Amino acid sequence: MTLGAVLRRANEHLAARGSETPRLDAELLLAHALGRSRIELYTDLDRPLNADELDRYRELVARRSRHEPVAYILGEWGFRRLTLKVDRRALIPRPETEMVVERCLALLRGTAAPAVIDVGTGSGAIALALADEHPGARVTGIDVSPDAVALARENALRAPAPVELLEHDLLEGLPGGSYDLVVSNPPYVAAEELAHLMPDVRDWEPHVALVGEGVTEAVAANAIRALRPGGWLVLEVGDGQAPETVALLERLGYRDPRVTPDLAGRDRVVEARWPGTG
Numbered sequence: 001m002t003l004g005a006v007l008r009r010a011n012e013h014l015a016a017r018g019s020e021t022p023r024l025d026a027e028l029l030l031a032h033a034l035g036r037s038r039i040e041l042y043t044d045l046d047r048p049l050n051a052d053e054l055d056r057y058r059e060l061v062a063r064r065s066r067h068e069p070v071a072y073i074l075g076e077w078g079f080r081r082l083t084l085k086v087d088r089r090a091l092i093p094r095p096e097t098e099m100v101v102e103r104c105l106a107l108l109r110g111t112a113a114p115a116v117i118d119v120g121t122g123s124g125a126i127a128l129a130l131a132d133e134h135p136g137a138r139v140t141g142i143d144v145s146p147d148a149v150a151l152a153r154e155n156a157l158r159a160p161a162p163v164e165l166l167e168h169d170l171l172e173g174l175p176g177g178s179y180d181l182v183v184s185n186p187p188y189v190a191a192e193e194l195a196h197l198m199p200d201v202r203d204w205e206p207h208v209a210l211v212g213e214g215v216t217e218a219v220a221a222n223a224i225r226a227l228r229p230g231g232w233l234v235l236e237v238g239d240g241q242a243p244e245t246v247a248l249l250e251r252l253g254y255r256d257p258r259v260t261p262d263l264a265g266r267d268r269v270v271e272a273r274w275p276g277t278g
């Protein structure tokens with residue numbers, strides 16, 4: 001069978017098994033099985049696969065058809081300029097979280113050596129991207145999950161700029177202080193919504209990264225003691241949660257709230273400033 005033919009078959013198979021991106025999945029997995037880039041597949045669509053290659057590919061497609069996320073099968077995933085190691089120890093970094101980083105970078109522009117804390121750092125995605133893209137930033141990432149912190153530390157070893165990574169429960173308050181910016185993509189799925197999530201997410205990603213009621217509130221409340229006057233809080237929120245998050249921040253005394261949509265036009269980033277001259 002040629003590359004073109006196996007891609008067609010895998011596409012049909014994965015579509016029937018409920019993948020929302022069957023062709024993309026099929027291509028990423030074939031590129032991985034062959035040790036090639038996706039683009040290289042296109043110059044080789046008429047080439048037949050040998051038996052070993054076909055076996056390797058079948059195994060990967062079988063994993064995907066059991067709803068294992070492509071990122072976990074590949075073992076790495078792109079986030080901004082970084083390629084991060086990803087596995088079941090932490091959430092797969094999402095495209096909308098790249099917008100969170102974008103807003104942080106905009107707020108930090110002009111500050112030479114800002115102190116930043118990423119609350120619930122997971123794979124380390126936000127912390128590592130900020131350290132990479134704002135040279136001089138002093139970035140700390142915390143997570144309650146020892147597994148996530150271990151993964152983030154592995155990613156930090158591969159990353160271009162250092163960050164401090166700590167196992168810490170945000171409910172005990174934030175470590176350190178006088179931060180220029182507190183950022184968090186907290187778990188924001190209500191427990192009763194978990195059953196309605198796609199099996200790829202529900203059955204594979206850590207529930208401590210997904211489900212959390214009151215975590216956004218706890219981050220916002222604890223950030224007050226950790227921020228310097230004039231410092232910023234940047235939060236990723238679930239679809240539809242931006243208005244209540246803005247109201248929460250205003251109730252707590254934050255100023256200048258701003259909501260930014262993701263690339264799909266959904267309001268997913270809320271930021272506000274702790275009062276003070278800075």
Ligand SMILES: C[S@@+](CC[C@H](N)C(=O)[O-])C[C@H]1O[C@@H](n2cnc3c(N)ncnc32)[C@H](O)[C@@H]1O
Pocket residue numbers: 090091092093094097119120121122123124125126142143144145148168169170171185186187188208209210212215
């Ligand atoms: C939605 S994930 C975000 C991961 C990563 N920042 C990202 O954007 O890809 C939320 C993270 O918060 C962590 N978390 C949940 N409850 C926490 C708590 N009480 N204290 C610290 N971290 C917590 C989870 O372990 C998880 O890694």
